[in-house]
Amino acid sequence: MPIRLDQRLAAVASLVRADSAADIGCDHGKLAYFLVSTDRVKRAIATDISEESLKKARALATENGVEKVMITRLGDGLDPVESEEVDAVIIAGLGGDVIAGILDRAFEHKKRFESYVLSPNTHPEKVRRELKKIGQRVTFDRAVECAGKLYTVIRSEAGEDDLDEIQIAFGKFYKSDRDFEKRARQELKFVRDLLEAGASSTKLEERAQMLEKALYNIENEE
């Protein structure tokens, strides 16, 4: 059965360049199924911490006769996957703090993978900081629109990265991203309006400063 992914998962799938991949927190299993059924990967391991979620992925695989190449496993984060089993790791639709925690724990357990495709629902900065820590170089980092919402999609591969604090906050390629510039101007106006209206918050002030720095860097880019 052919499957159509929404724009968020389609963007994630388009960034998977590997023979084998693990989809952590697969839930319905659509992404892993799409990857194996379109021959984008030869083998996928779809995992989830919830048996209820994994049941859906398992059913999708068996109903479509791909259970030999779409393996389902129950477990927390990268616990059910060994380094030598897959080239790429995908984690989409979880919070950035959870994704960063999963990557960190796997790294502490000496697990190493060639590339990662990550789409945090929140806190993308935590994911970027973690990637830098575990020796991954970001090769793609953009916000993708899906059903009126923006989702960060990041791809990385083994290598050194020297991301500064603005890149950690807004993405490695923010300077050349016209959509980011537009969004940053709108957000800065919103934050300044709040501060002028008397909102007192260190976080808001810090956010305004970061946005100002990012916009300054864009305007003064050589």
Ligand SMILES: C[S@@+](CC[C@H](N)C(=O)[O-])C[C@H]1O[C@@H](n2cnc3c(N)ncnc32)[C@H](O)[C@@H]1O
């Ligand atoms: C919102 S769904 C995202 C599903 C799919 N990845 C997507 O992007 O459409 C999140 C899934 O992650 C699973 N999950 C949450 N924490 C997890 C963890 N630490 N390890 C593995 N799976 C986890 C949940 O059970 C749930 O099925």
